[in-house]
Amino acid sequence: MFSPTGRHRAPRRRSGAGRLLTRASTAAATLALPVVGASVASAADGGTYTVAPGDSLSKIAAKHGVEGGWSKLYASNRAAVGGNPDLIKVGTKLKLSGTAAKPKQRAARSAERPAVRAAAGDAVRPVSGGTLTAGFGAGGSHWARAHTGQDFAVPVGTAVRAARGGTVVKAGWGGAYGYEVVIRHHSGSYTQYAHLSQIRVAEGSSVDAGERIGRSGATGNVTGPHLHFEVRATPNYGSAVDPMAWLRRHGAFD
Structure with missing residues (x-):
């Protein structure tokens, strides 16, 4: 059941550091979290990947079809990542064990997008119904x-x-x-x-x-x-x- 009158309260001022770090969710949200660092990196051959700006374990796992998702990717690379999976550093090399075929991943991403997209310059409703x-x-x-x-x-x-x-x-x-x-x-x-x-x-x-x-x-x-x-x-x-x-x-x- 949900309340049709749900509202949010006014935001409190946040420090700069508070905007960069993600808190644990009481709703157990699955998040794509930003990495720390600013150097440029790229994908590598041979079943490895070099972390680039904007990456997260969940994003990398989804992009490369890692079986078991981000948790499996983290378990395979805990020594390189460290104790906090939310703060992977740019330039870290990850082993991509248990990846699926890339064409299937591309098909999965296409399925996430709506069949009918807005024309250039047009907007869509942020949620359906409600x-x-x-x-x-x-x-x-x-x-x-x-x-x-x-x-x-x-x-x-x-x-x-x-x-x-x-x-x-x-x-x-x-x-x-x-x-x-x-x-x-x-x-x-x-x-x-x-x-x-x-x-x-x-x-x-x-x-x-x-x-x-x-x-x-x-x-x-x-x-x-x-x-x-x-x-x-x-x-x-x-x-x-x-x-x-x-x-x-x-x-x-x-």
């Missing part, structure tokens, strides 16, 4: 200021999709927002998807309009499961614009 609850500018005790986004009341686990194509600039823990993804679009605007139970992209990833980026949840400060969708002029809190007007302008709503 109920529009707290809107942009709403007031109340749940927020320090007026509400900065549009809430969609949906059950935990509902597919969340990129409203437009762009590049992921944040993917991880967002304090009061719980697990969040922020995407920079080609137009210069940003969209935020908050309170997620699962994240399927990493910082630096390119996404298409309609591509699944995670699943809805109830992480962070909420009163019930929902997606908080926000449109911003910058990647950060405090620059929000009306998300429903933006979605209508780009064809996602009538």
